Amino acid sequence: MSDTQSFEFQTEVKQLLHLMIHSLYSNPEIFLRELVSNASDAADKLRYEALKDDSLLADDPELRIEIETDKTQRTVTIRDNGIGMSRDEVVENLGTIARSGTRNFLEQLSGDEQKDSGLIGQFGVGFYSAFIVADRVTVNTRRAGSEAAVRWTSDGEGRYTLADIETRPRGTEIILHLREDQDEFLEPMRLRHIVKRYSDHIALPVRMRKADDEGQPTEEWETINAASALWTRAKSDISDEEYIEFYKSVAHDFEDPLRWAHNRVEGNQDYTSLVYLPKRAPFDLWDRESNHGLKLYVKRVFIMDDAKQLLPTWLRFVRGVVDSNDLPLNVSRELLQSSRVVDKLRSAITKRALDMIQGLAKDDAEQFASFWETFGPVIKEGIVEDAGQRERIAGLARWHTTHEEGTTTLDAYIERMPEGQDKIYYLTAENLATAKSSPHIEGFAKKNVEVLLLTDRVDEWVVGHLTEYKDKQLVSVARGEADLQSVVTDPKEEAEQARLETLYKDTLERLGTSLEADVESVRLSQRLTESPACLVVGEHAMSRHLEQLLKQAGE
Ligand code: ADP
Ligand code: MG
Numbered sequence: 001m002s003d004t005q006s007f008e009f010q011t012e013v014k015q016l017l018h019l020m021i022h023s024l025y026s027n028p029e030i031f032l033r034e035l036v037s038n039a040s041d042a043a044d045k046l047r048y049e050a051l052k053d054d055s056l057l058a059d060d061p062e063l064r065i066e067i068e069t070d071k072t073q074r075t076v077t078i079r080d081n082g083i084g085m086s087r088d089e090v091v092e093n094l095g096t097i098a099r100s101g102t103r104n105f106l107e108q109l110s111g112d113e114q115k116d117s118g119l120i121g122q123f124g125v126g127f128y129s130a131f132i133v134a135d136r137v138t139v140n141t142r143r144a145g146s147e148a149a150v151r152w153t154s155d156g157e158g159r160y161t162l163a164d165i166e167t168r169p170r171g172t173e174i175i176l177h178l179r180e181d182q183d184e185f186l187e188p189m190r191l192r193h194i195v196k197r198y199s200d201h202i203a204l205p206v207r208m209r210k211a212d213d214e215g216q217p218t219e220e221w222e223t224i225n226a227a228s229a230l231w232t233r234a235k236s237d238i239s240d241e242e243y244i245e246f247y248k249s250v251a252h253d254f255e256d257p258l259r260w261a262h263n264r265v266e267g268n269q270d271y272t273s274l275v276y277l278p279k280r281a282p283f284d285l286w287d288r289e290s291n292h293g294l295k296l297y298v299k300r301v302f303i304m305d306d307a308k309q310l311l312p313t314w315l316r317f318v319r320g321v322v323d324s325n326d327l328p329l330n331v332s333r334e335l336l337q338s339s340r341v342v343d344k345l346r347s348a349i350t351k352r353a354l355d356m357i358q359g360l361a362k363d364d365a366e367q368f369a370s371f372w373e374t375f376g377p378v379i380k381e382g383i384v385e386d387a388g389q390r391e392r393i394a395g396l397a398r399w400h401t402t403h404e405e406g407t408t409t410l411d412a413y414i415e416r417m418p419e420g421q422d423k424i425y426y427l428t429a430e431n432l433a434t435a436k437s438s439p440h441i442e443g444f445a446k447k448n449v450e451v452l453l454l455t456d457r458v459d460e461w462v463v464g465h466l467t468e469y470k471d472k473q474l475v476s477v478a479r480g481e482a483d484l485q486s487v488v489t490d491p492k493e494e495a496e497q498a499r500l501e502t503l504y505k506d507t508l509e510r511l512g513t514s515l516e517a518d519v520e521s522v523r524l525s526q527r528l529t530e531s532p533a534c535l536v537v538g539e540h541a542m543s544r545h546l547e548q549l550l551k552q553a554g555e
Pocket of ligand 2: 037038
């Protein structure tokens with residue numbers, strides 16, 4: 001066998017390892033969830049490859065995970081007979097971080113450990129979490145279909161070694177040499193407890209040694225988890241606790257989810273979905289290309305993570321699984337894109353997610369407010385991109401306004417509209433303070449006409465598409481025709497306006513001529529009370545705010 005070779009970790013891995021060890025020492029047990037989940041993924045991958053080549057499974061068809069401790073060596077071993085890794089795959093998977101968004105994530109780190117440990121909770125920590133409890137990790141692995149086996153070792157300090165070893169059983173074995181203060185993980189009871197907590201639902205049996213009367217491990221194995229896919233069980237058999245733990249393992253989140261919806265659909269379509277609304281934004285929420293979508297299973301066989309086709313981009317924070325009985329097992333990402341089954345699935349799941357969001361709004365205004373603050377700007381992208389859901393999303397949206405503390409809905413705005421007002425007025429601005437002090441709303445304020453104050457970055461884009469809600473036109477107060485005549489029909493005021501028009505006719509004409517090069521026209525306005533003049537844009541021109549946004553974006 002060849003000599004041991006030593007390699008350096010990619011810089012990002014070093015940073016991540018350091019951060020992880022320092023941020024997660026208060027929650028070290030998650031290493032087991034991550035390693036068991038990797039073992040389960042490895043089994044899923046093998047099952048999937050075996051669809052095409054069943055010889056891969058043949059010699060050892062019963063997929064399982066084994067966990068063992070050795071008190072004298074002070075090791076914990078997690079073993080699977082899944083897909084295993086080739087030498088190249090080991091280098092790729094355990095020496096670099098290939099996952100997109102990682103660099104982004106690392107850039108967000110402040111160096112303040114308190115803050116950063118919050119961030120890391122949003123990031124799937126994965127294999128490297130082994131180093132929270134271990135100061136040396138050995139990985140022995142052989143890929144299905146090959147005889148070549150490899151050993152990887154590292155102390156997590158910046159380097160790892162690789163060596164070719166004697167062939168071994170298919171799959172991967174991870175040996176953790178525990179740190180001084182981590183002896184609790186040598187206790188089988190402690191490990192069982194963690195597996196139950198985090199990994200009960202995984203479809204694969206997790207086994208540990210049976211103990212004899214003295215509590216000593218015997219030769220016999222026993223399965224310690226429920227080993228059935230959670231979503232295949234009846235709702236009535238699943239506790240909230242189980243739903244919550246399942247969410248944490250699917251979403252790699254430490255925080256409980258806000259809500260979930262578990263549905264089995266039979267008949268025209270045949271699938272089960274279990275989808276969750278998270279409480280907290282993932283670190284890459286703003287990356288529209290980020291991994292998103294649901295875990296896709298076909299007839300209980302894992303097919304892929306992040307099946308983007310199952311959710312629109314504006315629901316990219318929703319997590320969960322879909323298990324379809326209609327799709328073929330060999331479905332590929334390409335196939336998903338042109339599948340009518342998937343189109344139907346996606347619209348059903350979109351509707352379900354919106355139902356969940358609506359339910360939250362109805363049941364818990366306070367929780368909904370914080371949910372909307374976190375995810376609202378993303379959901380609003382749906383107003384632009386999803387004409388079919390436009391009105392529904394607009395109805396859920398919350399906006400700042402001149403007439404309420406906090407925020408309002410469009411429906412509440414319409415409810416408050418006085419007789420004679422038939423439009424919904426809004427102003428887009430960079431922030432609330434700017435909006436509130438804008439000369440554009442002076443006249444509206446004086447006449448007590450409500451104006452929505454739109455301050456999210458996406459709002460400008462959103463109102464470009466949301467021109468109407470429940471047959472009421474949305475009108476910007478910063479645009480040409482949005483003067484108050486339409487609202488105020490008092491004959492006395494009309495007469496006054498006419499008098500002023502005549503009085504200032506000459507002045508306006510003179511101003512118009514001298515400013516010819518800069519403005520389209522000069523008009524007498526009712527929108528001002530304090531300020532002497534303000535600039536507005538034409539009815540169909542680009543708004544000032546959008547102009548600024550585009551400038552910032554370098555267009
Ligand atoms: P993730 O699971 O999110 O991909 P991890 O850091 O947990 O990230 O694992 C990195 C990669 O290492 C996995 O994607 C997989 O390719 C490989 N890997 C880890 N554990 C195993 C295992 N037990 N068997 C096969 N491959 C594994
Ligand atoms: Mg993993």
